[in-house]
Every structure is written in C-alpha cells, then in structure tokens.
Amino acid sequence: MHVVLVGAGIIGLVTAFELHSRGVEVTICDPDPASGASHAAAGMLAPASEIVWGQDPLHALMADSAALYPQLVGRIEQVTGKRPAYRQNPTMVIAAEQADRQALEELQQVRQELGLPSEVLLGSQARRREPALASNIAGALVFAADHQIDPRSLTAILVEYFDSRLVRELVTEVLPAGNGRPAVRTAGGRVIDADQVLLSTGLQQIPGTPALPLRAVYGDILRLDIPGHLQPLITHTVRGLVHRRPVYLVPREDGSIVLGASSREDGNEMVSVEAMYTLLDDARRLVPGIMDASLREVIARARPGTPDDAPIIDRIDPALVVANGFFRHGVLLAPLGARLAADLLLDEPPDERTAALGLRRFATTDTRRNLG
Numbered sequence: 001m002h003v004v005l006v007g008a009g010i011i012g013l014v015t016a017f018e019l020h021s022r023g024v025e026v027t028i029c030d031p032d033p034a035s036g037a038s039h040a041a042a043g044m045l046a047p048a049s050e051i052v053w054g055q056d057p058l059h060a061l062m063a064d065s066a067a068l069y070p071q072l073v074g075r076i077e078q079v080t081g082k083r084p085a086y087r088q089n090p091t092m093v094i095a096a097e098q099a100d101r102q103a104l105e106e107l108q109q110v111r112q113e114l115g116l117p118s119e120v121l122l123g124s125q126a127r128r129r130e131p132a133l134a135s136n137i138a139g140a141l142v143f144a145a146d147h148q149i150d151p152r153s154l155t156a157i158l159v160e161y162f163d164s165r166l167v168r169e170l171v172t173e174v175l176p177a178g179n180g181r182p183a184v185r186t187a188g189g190r191v192i193d194a195d196q197v198l199l200s201t202g203l204q205q206i207p208g209t210p211a212l213p214l215r216a217v218y219g220d221i222l223r224l225d226i227p228g229h230l231q232p233l234i235t236h237t238v239r240g241l242v243h244r245r246p247v248y249l250v251p252r253e254d255g256s257i258v259l260g261a262s263s264r265e266d267g268n269e270m271v272s273v274e275a276m277y278t279l280l281d282d283a284r285r286l287v288p289g290i291m292d293a294s295l296r297e298v299i300a301r302a303r304p305g306t307p308d309d310a311p312i313i314d315r316i317d318p319a320l321v322v323a324n325g326f327f328r329h330g331v332l333l334a335p336l337g338a339r340l341a342a343d344l345l346l347d348e349p350p351d352e353r354t355a356a357l358g359l360r361r362f363a364t365t366d367t368r369r370n371l372g
C-alpha cells in the first residue's frame with residue numbers, strides 16, 4: 001500500500017507518521033513543509049479552557065485527542081530518537097477586571113456542566129502561584145490538564161524523519177483512478193502513482209478536487225525572548241480576558257513566550273499593526289514583565305475555518321481522502337485526526353466519530369447529489 005499525502009502541515013505529517021507506524025509506504029508532497037498555519041500555532045492543547053458553548057461534539061474530539069498526546073510524543077521519540085517539546089504545565093485563565101470575572105464565571109459554569117474540572121482562585125491566590133501576574137487581576141481558573149506542545153519542534157522532527165519520502169513540490173493536479181491507480185502531478189511535471197491520496201493542504205485547494213467550505217481566519221502571533229534574570233517569567237500557560245478580548249502567553253522550555261493571537265477575517269495576509277498593538281497591550285495588563293522582553297518574531301497565518309468549526313475528515317472518492325478545516329485546533333486534534341484519516345485511507349471499519357466529520361454535513365440537496 002502506497003499513500004501520497006499532499007500537504008506537510010501538522011495534519012499531513014502526523015498522518016504520515018500514523019500510516020508509517022501501520023507499515024504503509026508514504027510519499028509527502030509540499031513545496032515548503034510546515035510553513036502554513038502549523039508554523040504559527042502556539043500549540044496549546046486546551047480541551048477545557050478553549051471550549052465554546054454549543055460545540056459539544058467538537059469538545060469530545062478535543063478531549064479524546066489531548067489524551068492521545070503522551071503516547072504520540074513517546075512513539076515519535078522512540079522511532080526518531082528526538083523528543084518533541086511537549087510540556088504538561090497547567091493553564092491559568094485570568095480575569096483582568098471585575099467585568100471580565102463575570103465572563104470567567106459564565107465560562108466556568110459551561111465547563112462544570114461538561115464535567116471539566118477547574119480550580120477557582122482569587123486574584124491574590126493566583127498571584128501566589130504565578131508571581132508575575134499583575135497586582136490588580138480579579139480572579140483565575142486553573143486547568144491542570146490543559147497542556148502545550150511546540151508545533152515547530154514536532155513538525156521539524158517529522159520533516160527530518162521523512163526527508164527521503166518528501167517531494168518538495170506543489171501538487172497541481174490529482175489524477176483520478178479511472179481503471180488504474182490514482183496519481184498526483186506536481187508543478188515540476190512529476191507524476192507520482194499511489195494506491196490512495198490524502199489532501200491536507202489547509203486553505204489552498206487543488207483545482208479539480210471537490211471545493212471545501214473553508215474560510216481564512218487570520219491570526220497574528222508574537223514570540224518574545226525573556227532576559228535570563230527574569231526566567232521563567234511564568235510557569236503556567238496564562239490565558240486572559242481583557243475587556244472580554246482573549247489573549248494568551250505560552251511559556252516555552254527555553255524561557256521564551258509565545259503571545260497570541262488575533263482573529264481576523266479581513267483578508268490581510270500581512271501582520272496587522274492594530275492586532276499586534278492590542279495583543280501586547282492586553283498581555284501587559286496580565287503580565288507586566290513582558291515589557292522587559294525582546295521581540296523575536298511576529299507573524300500572521302490563516303486558520304482554515306469551517307462553518308461549524310469542526311474539521312472535515314472524509315472519503316471523497318474510492319482513492320481520495322481529505323483531512324482539512326482544523327481551524328483553531330489543528331495541533332490539538334492532530335493525533336486523533338491522523339488516526340481517523342488513516343482508518344479511512346486503509347478502509348478500516350469506520351470509527352463512529354468520523355460520521356460527524358463528513359463533507360456532506362455542509363451540502364445542499366444539489367451538492368449532495370453531486371457528491372454521490
């Protein structure tokens with residue numbers, strides 16, 4: 001069995017690793033591996049602190065996938081000899097002011113109804129645990145099980161591991177199976193035969209393949225270097241609501257901090273100065289010490305959003321599977337998404353979770369007919 005994976009973001013790469021672990025031959029095509037949304041992501045694995053009211057099916061996927069992370073990281077280390085930067089530090093959600101505290105209480109109620117444990121702290125208690133927090137914060141919730149991974153470390157390990165299986169070219173066409181095997185054609189004119197093809201190209205869609213209902217939700221995100229004498233500035237992932245605007249600070253193993261992220265649907269691929277300014281201003285209200293940091297990087301990338309915020313994992317035709325639309329949670333959902341996509345590619349008995357992730361859930365009667 002030979003699977004060609006088109007797109008080497010976190011979804012394509014972790015699915016390639018899953019398939020490879022099951023003894024499948026893989027070829028991965030991408031002109032610039034791990035340069036899309038996966039390059040920007042903070043890597044919060046936050047099924048509890050990121051839930052949104054009314055998205056229960058998505059929460060279940062998020063929780064299932066978070067639980068798979070320790071095993072995935074262990075398997076990657078065993079096979080490659082390199083350990084991805086996975087940290088099991090807790091997450092603290094802060095209310096900056098009394099008005100934000102009310103929003104926090106509402107969110108806690110939602111979490112309680114879903115059985116997600118959190119610890120409620122007064123502002124003073126939160127500061128005892130995280131002394132760099134501002135002196136006037138109104139309160140906090142702690143989620144011990146919301147962890148993080150540096151997606152760049154994970155993807156870099158897999159890009160290196162699959163180096164000989166990587167074709168660094170754009171795929172311009174997927175050739176249908178017809179009576180023979182399916183194949184992909186690259187911009188350089190190569191035709192690569194396959195038994196199955198997986199499409200995980202994020203927002204870029206390949207002409208001739210079924211159009212996916214994706215929208216670009218841009219996120220600006222910063223990376224800060226903290227001076228040695230202030231490290232570690234924070235030990236929790238600190239998420240906050242400042243005037244009801246979300247902001248987060250994720251502490252990396254090397255002492256740096258990832259500060260994010262905006263959410264824009266304005267079509268601007270460049271970094272937004274307004275978004276960057278607002279993020280910094282909101283973050284310094286939670287952790288004033290970031291004003292002593294150096295700005296290492298600021299970038300913007302687009303999250304591939306779907307109409308219901310859940311991914312699309314579906315078989316499109318007998319030789320073609322799609323895994324896309326992971327929106328805000330592609331890093332978190334990668335282990336589970338990879339398993340579900342691999343099951344589809346290998347015609348394993350269907351997992352009941354995949355039924356809810358099909359493209360048909362968005363189809364009108366006409367397009368449903370076209371989809372067969």
Ligand SMILES: Cc1cc2nc3c(=O)[nH]c(=O)nc-3n(C[C@H](O)[C@H](O)[C@H](O)COP(=O)(O)OP(=O)(O)OC[C@H]3O[C@@H](n4cnc5c(N)ncnc54)[C@H](O)[C@@H]3O)c2cc1C
Pocket residue numbers: 006007008009010011012029030031032033034035036037038039040041042043044045169170171172200201202203204205206218219220221260261262300301302303304323324325326327328329330331332333
């Ligand atoms: C600012 C920001 C912060 C985020 N934070 C988090 C977070 O904390 N936690 C979380 O879980 N998620 C987070 N996300 C979301 C997460 O980054 C995405 O859901 C995830 O990266 C999607 O991965 P992907 O592999 O589908 O897409 P991508 O990473 O975009 O990869 C797609 C790949 O396909 C390749 N490609 C495109 N077209 C072709 C073609 N024709 N031929 C070959 N290759 C092609 C591209 O070069 C690219 O490498 C964040 C996103 C952003 C923008």
